[in-house]
Amino acid sequence: MTVVARILRAVAIAACVPYLVLKVAWIAGSHAGIPAGSELLEHRATMAVANTVTVLMDAAVILLALALTRPWGRRVPGWALLLPLWGATGLLAPIAVGFPLQLAAEASGGTTPVGDGGGEYLDAWVFGVVYTGFGVQALALGGLFVLYVRERWGASLTGALPPGAGVRLPLCVAGLSLLAACVHLRSAVDDPVAGGPDVLWALVTAAAALLVVAPAPRVRTVVVLGWAGGSASSAWGAWALLFSLADGPFDENRPSALLSLTYAGQMVAGGLLLLLGARLLAGRRAVPAGAV
Structure with a gap:
């Protein structure tokens, strides 16, 4: 394992600590960062379950950082590692992109300060701590993922994508993604910082799908675009859809029926x-296993 990998692993794990400490404190009954009168305090059972789930999700980042850097991680079946990494990428990448944009817009006076919209629920400093940690996790875990993929599957990502994908499936993905982009565009017009990234990820997903049916596209281009756009669109779509279906203190902020359908489409x-990507890459030669 290289020095770079060790540093990235330490950074990824350290970035999880503030969030985990805060969430465990809330589960234990602490009100740190929760203002008096917050509706969160009126839904203790729901929030305890939600906090437990999110603790497990963030703890999974630590497990993934270890799997990407320890010898036993090379023995994990590819699908068992890639599926949670797909979810982690999809949830963390939009934050890594969106949070700095939000801070930049705030600094220029173009939007309200981060956390102001949730001030009735949480103190503003909570958002800064949580989203900064998520952004660092995204960068560190993403770096480890790139190193791991290059070592384990590097040869599979060279050259041009082989034919055989068909047309209907890629066009179906592109169509659903473009519809999602159109729906999110209205929010992006009202608030480019909040709605713009949703449009971006949907367009990236559509672009990756359309490249699949293009003449001899480069494998790495399709994989990078497809992984980033597809994971962000689907993971955030699933999270938002789950949020819209769950009972809790945010009922007034539930998405509309159209948005819920859009999230399902994503x-x-x-x-x-x-x-589609798994099918196309399954037959390509993988690079021999080596130390990460």
Whole structure:
């Protein structure tokens, strides 16, 4: 394992600590960062379950950082490692892109300060701590992922994508993604910082799907675009859809029926793109295993 990998692993794990400490404190009954009168305090059972789930999700980042850098991680079946990494990429990448944009817009006076929209629920400093940690996790875990993929599957990502993908499935993914981009465009017009990234990820997903049916596209280009766009669209779509269906303190902020359908479409598009990529790359030669 290289020095770079060791540093990235330490950074990824350290970036999880503030979030985990805060969440465990809330589960234990602490009100740190929760203002008096917050509706969160009126839904203790729901929030305890939600906090437990998110603790497990963030703890999974630590497990993934170890799997990407320890010898036993090379013995994990590819699908068992790639599926949680798909989810982690999809949830963390939009934050790594969106949070700096939000801070930049705030600094220029173009939007409200980060956390102001949730001030009735949480103190503003909570958002800074949480989203900064998520951004660092995204960068560190992403770096480890790139190193791991290059060592384990580097040869599979060279050259041009072989034919045989068909047309209907890629076009279905592209169509669903473009529809999602159109729906999110209205929010992006009102608030480019908040709605713009949703449009971006949907367009990236559509571009990856359309490249599959293009003449001899480069494998790495398709994989990078498909992984980033597909995971972000599907993971955030699933999270938002789950949020819209769950009972809790945010009922007034539930998405509309149209947005819920859009999120469902994003989930389907991302899942189909993941299956398409797995099918196309399954027969390509993998680089021999080596130390990471």
